[in-house]
């Protein structure tokens with residue numbers, strides 16, 4: 001939850017500042033299907049800053065505890081599912097906050113990857129890096145046309161840690177995953193479908209959500225405990241490995257981000273993003 005200062009004029013005519021809590025995610029449970037839709041709402045691109053990550057985590061926990069029959073993750077932005085980590089969190093960072101950001105990214109991944117109910121991503125826009133991470137943590141992906149998805153870390157001169165890659169390896173043949181990761185390849189929607197990185201294409205967000213609902217519906221007659229235990233069996237090795245390495249992973253991330261040459265690179269990358277945005 002992020003807090004924002006609202007300014008208003010009170011009865012005395014004096015301007016007052018009021019701090020309000022603003023949620024960066026919403027959870028809506030459909031009464032008929034029992035399926036929960038988690039929507040990320042941090043314009044313009046759902047950049048994953050600390051507050052968004054904390055809200056995603058708390059929404060996943062809410063869904064875990066409210067007996068929902070499934071989870072669909074999507075975005076309120078019209079063109080972007082999520083642009084991944086908010087790069088501003090990594091630029092000239094406050095050390096404690098940077099540690100918290102990476103720890104919460106880890107938490108979001110393991111909560112979403114490990115949740116027992118069926119999960120699906122309605123990818124209604126671009127999903128590079130951390131956006132792809134969220135989508136690949138799910139069991140099913142439906143994407144709108146003319147967008148990009150993938151783990152582009154090597155293009156940025158950085159290495160995606162093993163846990164971040166494990167969703168990829170669940171979905172893609174090892175050979176395809178290795179090539180895509182070493183190239184830092186971003187797949188178009190059509191390419192993603194061809195390689196199996198997504199399961200279906202939909203012409204709109206609504207259609208994508210409907211297709212996710214249909215996927216989750218395929219489990220209607222399956223015993224939920226048997227389903228959950230089977231899912232766990234498939235994912236347990238990756239989660240065990242992740243828990244062994246998670247603290248070291250945070251230290252590695254911090255020391256990488258703090259390197260002067262990496263800071264310089266992030267600064268240049270940010271400038272490039274801003275220039276591109278200004279040209280549009």
Ligand SMILES: CC/C=C\C/C=C\C/C=C\CC/C=C/CC(=O)SCCNC(=O)CCNC(=O)[C@H](O)C(C)(C)COP(=O)(O)OP(=O)(O)OC[C@H]1O[C@@H](n2cnc3c(N)ncnc32)[C@H](O)[C@@H]1OP(=O)(O)O
Pocket residue numbers: 044045047079080082083084085086087088090126127128129130131152153156158159160161253256257262265266269273274275276277278280
């Ligand atoms: C870059 C990191 C470098 C080094 C890190 C070093 C060490 C880290 C070690 C390990 C980390 C490994 C894991 C990393 C996970 C990540 O997620 S890193 C983030 C990578 N994300 C990207 O590279 C995506 C960048 N964004 C885009 O490609 C496009 O914005 C996108 C295709 C998503 C959407 O395009 P479009 O709709 O045209 O929007 P704009 O490009 O015009 O952007 C609108 C405004 O949003 C700002 N913005 C975009 N992405 C981010 C972001 N990830 N963080 C912060 N801000 C972002 C953009 O600047 C525009 O802002 P403006 O309007 O100019 O204020």
